[in-house]
Amino acid sequence: EAQVTQNPRYLITVTGKKLTVTCSQNMNHEYMSWYRQDPGLGLRQIYYSMNVEVTDKGDVPEGYKVSRKEKRNFPLILESPSPNQTSLYFCASRQGTYNEQFFGPGTRLTVL
């Protein structure tokens, strides 16, 4: 089944404790991205990657890192999480410019 998977789905952590949210897609898509979704603010792009070893900042990259060492994986790293990073996070992938974007099921992160 073609899909985007994220882990963990739910995470409660404390300020300053490094964490990684994994994202993997099995569709051989070139383009992957991370979003956060907050009430009243909608979906905002954090980082995106157009291919292996090619990443760039989205609209809200502060406090986040990403890497794209393999085509299928695009982990999101929070080196020192803070409470304002409490949010619902989505990973997404798509093949080309005009193609449908597929989203993962989301990761609900709470930083205390």
Place this chain on the structure above:
Amino acid sequence: RKEVEQDPGPFNVPEGATVAFNCTYSNSASQSFFWYRQDCRKEPKLLMSVYSSGNEDGRFTAQLNRASQYISLLIRDSKLSDSATYLCVVKTQAGTALIFGKGTTLSVSS
């Protein structure tokens, strides 16, 4: 002016009603347009792309007006299962990000 603007709603309609959502975008260089649907606490999923000539998929009709920078989604004969948030999405240049509106919430009641 925000890049993609939608009326947040909520739109509360009875089953069988026709409802229309509107969306405006600020960048005249926008190339691609979509409507995504998002159920509560779930991931967004593509509902339909929007083509210049307008397009229809069953009870759903999408239209684009480039001159006015305006996109619409019409839902006919609303079903309970149509209750969701509808996201207007615009892409400006090849290979770059999708810009999401904040969404319009629809609630269909029996």
